[in-house]
Amino acid sequence: MTTLKQLEALVAIAETGSVDAAARRLGVVHSAISRHIREFEEGFGYPLLDRAGRAARLTVEGTEVLNRAKAVLLQRDLLLERIASKEVLIRKVRLGVTELTALTWLPKLLEAIRAAYPRVVIEPEVDHSVHLRDRLHSGQIDLAILPDAFAATGYVKETLAEVQNEWFCSPALTAQTSRMSLAKMSEYTLLTQGELSGSGILIGEWLRKHGVLPRSTISSNSLVALVGLAASGQGITYLPRSVIANLLASGQLVALRVTPRLPPLRYVAMIRSDVAMPFLRSVVAIARRACDFDSSYQMFGGGQGGLARSAGK
Template structure:
C-alpha cells in the first residue's frame, strides 16, 4: 500500500471544508488535483471515502474512521520537520487578512521582518473590515486574520499580537463640555462610526451596552481615512486609535473626549484554525507580536498625511 501525505492532506481538508474547491484554495492547488488525490487514496485503500452530495462533500463511514488518522499523520509530519528536518526552514505562500489600521501602520514592517526570519515564506495580504476577514477565514479564502477580538470560537486559535488605546475623539471646534461625558450624554451628539463590518464595533458592543452608551449616529463608513476627515471637520465624535492619531492631537486637529467610564484597550489577535498543521502561521503570529506598532510612521507625520 502506498498512501502519501498529499493524499491524506487533500482528503482531510476536502472533508473539513466540505468541498474540493475550498480545499484547493487552502492548499494552493487545483480542484482537479484534490479530486485526483482522493480518488487515488480510495483506490489504494479499496473503499469509498466521500459522498458527493448537493450540500458538499460528506465522509462515508470509512472516511470518518480515516479523518482522525489523517489529522494524526499531518501532525506527525510537522513534528518530523521540527525535530528531525531543517527546523528553521519554514516555507509556503499564505494569505493573511489585516484591517486598514494595520495596513497603514505595521504591515510593511511585518513583511520585512518575515523576509529576514523566513525567506521562503511568501505573504499575500488582504485588507478589509474585520468581520469580512473572519468570513473569509471561515470560507478558507485566507489562512489567518489579524483583527480586533480575543475569542472567535472553539475552532480557532487566537494569539494576542498587541493592544491600542481606542479613545473618543473630536475636533476642538465641536462644542463639548470640558468634563468627562456620561454614557447617556453621547446620544446628544452625532457619533461617527466605522461600518457594520468593523470587528472593533463587535469588540466594544457588549461593553457599550453594559454601560448604557447610546448614539445618534450621523455617518458610518468603511474607510478609516474618511472617518478621520469627518471627525477633523467637526461633524461628530469618533472612537479612534490614540497611537495613530497622536500626531493629529499634537497639531490641534483632534482632541481626546473623556468619558466615564473610558473605553478599555482594543486587543488585536492573529486568528487561525486549530486544525492548521503549518508552523508558518505560528511564526507569522510571533512576528506580528514583535513588530506590532500602531503609531503613524515618520513619513506620514512629516507629510501631514495618513
Template sequence: MIKSQITLKQLEAFVCVVDMGSFRKAAAVLGTTQPNISNRISTLEDSIGIVLMHRDAGSVRLSEKGEALLATARQVLWNAEAFLEVAERQDLIADRMRLGVTELIASTWLHVFLRRFREAYPSVAVELEVELSTGIEQKLAAGQIDLALQTGPFLHESTDSLALGTCPYIWIAPPELIARTGPKTRLAELLLTPVLIHARHTLASKELLKFAETRKLATDRIVFSSSLASCVQMAVDGMGAALLPAALVREQIESGTLVVLDCDWHPKPLEFFARFNGAKVSRFVEAAARLAVEVATGSGGRINSIDHPS
C-alpha cells in the first residue's frame, strides 16, 4: 500500500495556482489566504522532493516535472469527486461554483436551476454574477467564473458548450397604446414613436439599427437600456413600445398589462448556451451545465417563452 502525506487540498492548490497564474488569485478562488496556498504547495513539494513551480516576481512557471504531474493531479481530484458520486454522497463535496448568467436567465428559470442544483450538491456554494453576456464571456475566458449561462455568438472559444435553447423577441406595448394604433403595425411606423430596447451593443439592437439604416428609417426615438427589467417597467408605464425577449414579459402579457404587437420585423431569436472549460473545472460544473439544459429546455427547447405572432 502506498502511504503518503499528500492531501487533496495540496493537489487542489497546485492545480488552482497553475490555472489562475498566481498564488493570490488561487487563494481568492479557493477562499483562503495566499500564505496558506504557498504553504500547501511547499509542503507538497517537500513530501515528494520535487520543485513543481518556480516563483518569479508574483507569477509562477511550472518546472518540467511539474508540467508532467499536472494532468495526474487533475485526475486525482476528479477521481476523488467521482468516488463520492458513485457512493451517492455528493453532500460531502464541499466546494463552490462561480456562476455567470444573463439578466434574462436570472429573471426566468434561474431559481429553478439553483434549487435543483442545491438538492444535488448541498455543500457546493454558488457565487452568482448577473451581467451582460459580453462581460460573462470575458470572465469565463479569464478563469474568473466556472460556468457561464449566456447568449451567443462568442469571441472566445470554450472547451465545452451545451445548447440551452432559443428565445424569440416580441414587440409589446401597453393596452392604451394598442387602443390608439391597433395590434398590427409596421416597423417604419413604430420607429416614429419611442421604442424601448436592450443595450446598444446587443445583437437585437445592432440588427434593428442595421435594418433601419438600410431602409432609411428613423432611429432617433430608440431608447437603449442596459437593464431589461427597466425596459419592461418603462413599457408598462406607457413610455412606448418595446422589443424584448418573449420569456421576460410572459407574466405581463398574461395579466394584460402589456399586449403583443404584430410587427413586420423581428430580430433573430436569442440562442443560449452553458459554457465551461471541462479540462479544468470540477466534475460538478459539468453536472450543473447538464442540469441547466434540462431546466431550460423543459418546454421543447424554448427558454420558458412564448412565440411572437406569425
C-alpha cells in the first residue's frame, strides 16, 4: 500500500534533484528516502527513478505519478489546516527573500510568523530575485518576496509595498553640486545591480528608456558591495535610503537630487497558484502587516571608518 511518506519522498526528489537533498528537506537519512522509493516502486510495479546517471531523474511513469502525488499531499495539507488550530498546526514554510528584505524587516517577519504559528518551522533563504523565481517555480520554496519584475502567469501575487531608490555617492565624487540631470550623471561610473536582481532588471529598463549611457558601469548583485564601492568613491549608485542611514548621517555618503527621479519599485509576495492554500495565504497576510522597508539597518556603523569596521567583522 502506498504511504504518504513514499509520496513525500518522490516529490522531494523531483523538486530538489537528488536523494541527498530530498533527505535534508524531509529531515531523514539518505537510506530512508531510498527505502521509501524502493517500496513505492515495488508496489507500483514500475521504476519511478532513472538510475542510469548521477542525477535523480524521474522515469516517464514517475513523472505521471508525480502530479498525482502532489495532488494527494495538497489535499492532506488542506485537511490538516482545516482541523488543526494555529497553535498546534505543524508545517514547514520555505521562505525566499532578497537582500533588501533581509537587511530591513526579515527578523520582524520571522517573529510574526512564529507568534501566529508557534509549531511551524520556517526555513528562510536569502538569494537574488531570478534565483528565487526559479526556485519558486520548481517548488523548492513556498513563498518569495521580491520586486515585481516577473510575469504573473501561474502565480498569486500580493503587493506588499513600494520602495523608493535614490542616487548616492561619496561626497568627494561630486563636491561641487548635489543636483544633476540624468544626462550629466552619465559622465560618471554607475554602480548598478546585476541581471540577477529584480531591482536591477527594473531600473536597468528605466535607464535604457531614458537614454542613459554611462561612461562606465560596475555591476554587482550585492547591496553591501555597492555601498562599499560608492563610499570609496568608485561611482554613483541607487539604493533605498534606509539601508545607508548611518553612512548618510556620518557624511560618508551623500544623496544626489537627480531629475527625473527614479520610479518606485513594487515589492510583492508570490506563491504558486497550484499550492496557494489558506496557510500560505495567511503567511502572505502576515508579511503584508510586517512589511517595513524603512527599517534602518545598523550594519554600517556611524562615524569615520564605520564602513571599514563593519566590513571587517
